[in-house]
Amino acid sequence: KNQVEQSPQSLIILEGKNCTLQCNYTVSPFSNLRWYKQDTGRGPVSLTIMTFSENTKSNGRYTATLDADTKQSSLHITASQLSDSASYICVVSPGGYNKLIFGAGTRLAVHP
């Protein structure tokens, strides 16, 4: 069964600190993996996308890594800001036209 598991379920960090969110998937075949940020009451917004041949992709203070062999990805947030407080969702595409598999997300709270 195609699944995407994220950990931790929730996380609290202090402003300025770094953190790493994890994503494990069992989706096959594999086309690409995205990380989305979802602010409370808003729709998800794409942060990064990686295909199986890419190991790392950065977007400002966000850096995503992908190990297609172990089927693991991580999202590292550097020098966190209060505005980083949101849910971070790992999404895997098995290819084809578009039926994405969504993780349940990690809820991050950045405190001053």
Place this chain on the structure above:
Amino acid sequence: GAGVSQSPSNKVTEKGKDVELRCDPISGHTALYWYRQRLGQGLEFLIYFQGNSAPDKSGLPSDRFSAERTGESVSTLTIQRTQQEDSAVYLCASSPPGGLGNEQFFGPGTRLTVL
């Protein structure tokens, strides 16, 4: 340069009533998706429209759920005889033709509460 819009933003209804949710995709986007997001859970795929092709309805949870789309414009998701388990945020997304990896642009969602 408007994004995906959805209406209403919030809907409270009584069990057994019908509701209709609306999605306006980004102009020029040929693909449109509906998802359901229950509290604390991941997005569940409901239905997919692509141009004039027959929609993929494989994610609809029951025959109480239906969706329509006129051409490549507005879509409505209808839930008949609502039940408390239907309470969730309903998200709509659209995608442009071609492009990399099926990038989907999401609307803000409609929060449905069934009392």
